[in-house]
Amino acid sequence: MKTSQRSAIQSFIVMDVMEEVARQEAQGRDIIHMQVGQPGSPAPATARHAAAAALEKDNLGYTVALGRPQLRQRIADYYRDVYNVDVSADRIVVTTGSSAGFVLSFLALFDVGDRVALPAPGYPCYRHILSTLGQKVEQIETGPVNRWMPTVEALERLHKTSPLRGLILASPANPTGTVLPPRRLAEIMSFCQANDIQFISDEIYHGLTYEGPATSAATMSEQAIVINSFSKYFSMTGWRIGWLVVPETMTPVIERLAQNLYISPSTISQVAALGAFDGLQELEANRDNYAQNRERLIAAFKTLGLGNHAPPDGGFYFYVDVRHLTDDSRVFARQMLDEAGVAVTPGVDFDERDGARFIRFCYAATKQDIDEAIRRLQSWDRLKAG
Numbered sequence: 050m051k052t053s054q055r056s057a058i059q060s061f062i063v064m065d066v067m068e069e070v071a072r073q074e075a076q077g078r079d080i081i082h083m084q085v086g087q088p089g090s091p092a093p094a095t096a097r098h099a100a101a102a103a104l105e106k107d108n109l110g111y112t113v114a115l116g117r118p119q120l121r122q123r124i125a126d127y128y129r130d131v132y133n134v135d136v137s138a139d140r141i142v143v144t145t146g147s148s149a150g151f152v153l154s155f156l157a158l159f160d161v162g163d164r165v166a167l168p169a170p171g172y173p174c175y176r177h178i179l180s181t182l183g184q185k186v187e188q189i190e191t192g193p194v195n196r197w198m199p200t201v202e203a204l205e206r207l208h209k210t211s212p213l214r215g216l217i218l219a220s221p222a223n224p225t226g227t228v229l230p231p232r233r234l235a236e237i238m239s240f241c242q243a244n245d246i247q248f249i250s251d252e253i254y255h256g257l258t259y260e261g262p263a264t265s266a267a268t269m270s271e272q273a274i275v276i277n278s279f280s281k282y283f284s285m286t287g288w289r290i291g292w293l294v295v296p297e298t299m300t301p302v303i304e305r306l307a308q309n310l311y312i313s314p315s316t317i318s319q320v321a322a323l324g325a326f327d328g329l330q331e332l333e334a335n336r337d338n339y340a341q342n343r344e345r346l347i348a349a350f351k352t353l354g355l356g357n358h359a360p361p362d363g364g365f366y367f368y369v370d371v372r373h374l375t376d377d378s379r380v381f382a383r384q385m386l387d388e389a390g391v392a393v394t395p396g397v398d399f400d401e402r403d404g405a406r407f408i409r410f411c412y413a414a415t416k417q418d419i420d421e422a423i424r425r426l427q428s429w430d431r432l433k434a435g
């Protein structure tokens with residue numbers, strides 16, 4: 050069958066790794082999951098109870114496309130509570146995970162051929178979605194010298210060559226876990242504002258920081274697009290629910306797109322998401338667990354020769370330089386899976402240029418799993434030899 054050229058995008062490699070892990074597990078292998086960026090914990094009990102109650106008494110039909118007003122208001126309140134900023138509920142759009150937030154905001158903002166910048170390494174689906182939609186992706190190389198975040202100088206150079214229409218940044222970032230200091234975020238945002246570049250802030254790892262809180266772009270400008278989700282801090286990946294904060298004039302534009310593309314976000318997930326706001330204590334306990342996992346891994350990686358990694362300020366990832374062990378992170382990750390029973394993601398998912406020398410570990414698992422992963426790596430011959 051003839052398929053469209055635009056559908057010829059690369060796969061999201063971590064999902065391929067997930068499939069291989071599932072195949073091996075079906076054959077009885079015991080594998081520690083450090084590949085996918087998702088909490089080992091379920092949704093908070095308050096979310097699950099709210100969903101269970103709704104199953105009994107609610108018909109769970111469609112909602113309005115922007116999401117239930119009560120949930121939009123609760124998200125707006127969250128900005129006041131956490132960031133001390135007033136965000137009107139009219140600017141909140143509930144989405145089918147942040148993934149749908151990308152599609153909606155890219156469609157609302159960019160035309161075919163528009164140039165959109167993003168950092169490399171970075172979350173692969175940004176570039177895949179953009180290229181499917183016909184935008185031109187401009188990658189800004191980052192590394193240890195700039196704390197794995199784009200600089201204004203690099204942006205300026207790119208913009209001079211040919212004007213940019215947008216910039217997407219995640220802080221804390223995936224795969225590095227690095228957080229952009231508030232001053233650098235402000236500099237980048239004001240460069241964007243001055244040059245008519247739409248700034249899109251992916252704040253999906255907010256709430257998961259270990260060296261001080263991350264700054265929301267919503268506190269700096271009402272023109273920034275903020276993308277967030279219940280997947281990570283709220284521990285609700287499979288519920289597929291997230292949100293956008295958009296300039297008020299954009300709400301009706303997104304609303305029309307959402308009506309046509311998705312009708313409305315999942316109703317049961319909206320109920321659960323509202324309930325999740327009553328479970329913050331449980332979520333903070335999850336965060337404390339990640340913080341402890343992070344400490345244990347920092348220490349273990351040092352002794353395993355894996356100590357050369359990006360500063361893990363937030364999120365739940367280590368992006369580890371393994372160039373002394375391999376020049377093909379895909380093969381190396383496969384060996385780690387097959388021989389040590391620890392699943393990780395090869396850096397090529399996040400960086401086409403240098404990713405062959407990096408692997409990403411996710412540490413959102415239980416303490417027991419992390420300890421077991423460390424034991425397995427300590428007795429893995431390839432690390433002993435390296």
Ligand SMILES: Cc1ncc(COP(=O)(O)O)c(C=O)c1O
Binds near residue numbers: 086251280286
């Ligand atoms: C940086 C980043 N943004 C967005 C997503 C997508 O999350 P979701 O669609 O579950 O909200 C992920 C998932 O790993 C991510 O790492």
